[in-house]
Amino acid sequence: MKSTDPRVLAFISQLREECRAANVRIILKNLKSIRDWDGDFNDGLDGYFTPPRKGKRGYIIIAAGVPLPTTLHTLAHEFVHFRQWRARQKLFTRWSYHKLEARTEKSALKLLEEHDLPINLSVRRKKSRAYIRRISKMHL
Numbered sequence: 001m002k003s004t005d006p007r008v009l010a011f012i013s014q015l016r017e018e019c020r021a022a023n024v025r026i027i028l029k030n031l032k033s034i035r036d037w038d039g040d041f042n043d044g045l046d047g048y049f050t051p052p053r054k055g056k057r058g059y060i061i062i063a064a065g066v067p068l069p070t071t072l073h074t075l076a077h078e079f080v081h082f083r084q085w086r087a088r089q090k091l092f093t094r095w096s097y098h099k100l101e102a103r104t105e106k107s108a109l110k111l112l113e114e115h116d117l118p119i120n121l122s123v124r125r126k127k128s129r130a131y132i133r134r135i136s137k138m139h140l
Helices: 006-020 068-087 090-094 097-114 121-138
Strands: 024-029 047-050 058-063
Touching (some): 006 024, 024 068, 047 068, 097 121
């Protein structure tokens, strides 16, 4: 992911700062997909969040070798998971996957909109709806 847009740089900096305060590190990898921490997803992921445990740092890891809008959307999505964890929201701790992801997507899109990033939010909303439809079929 390469961008010199000050809005993008400020967005990433703000998220990193908030995560750093909770012992979570954001890593942007120049890959099209990444494997999750326990290898459950063989097709790879766009990104994931793992919270700190037993004094060890947590991570938000993002596959950033994709177009900027996809990277920013994934980063916002995983950052929302971080905030859910930090706030100990029931949806995050009780694991209703479809509901969790639907709420997360809604919050991620709102976060992107609030930061006025150089992305087409209509396209992001469409991709978000397609993602929620896809996971609802997987987790019936």
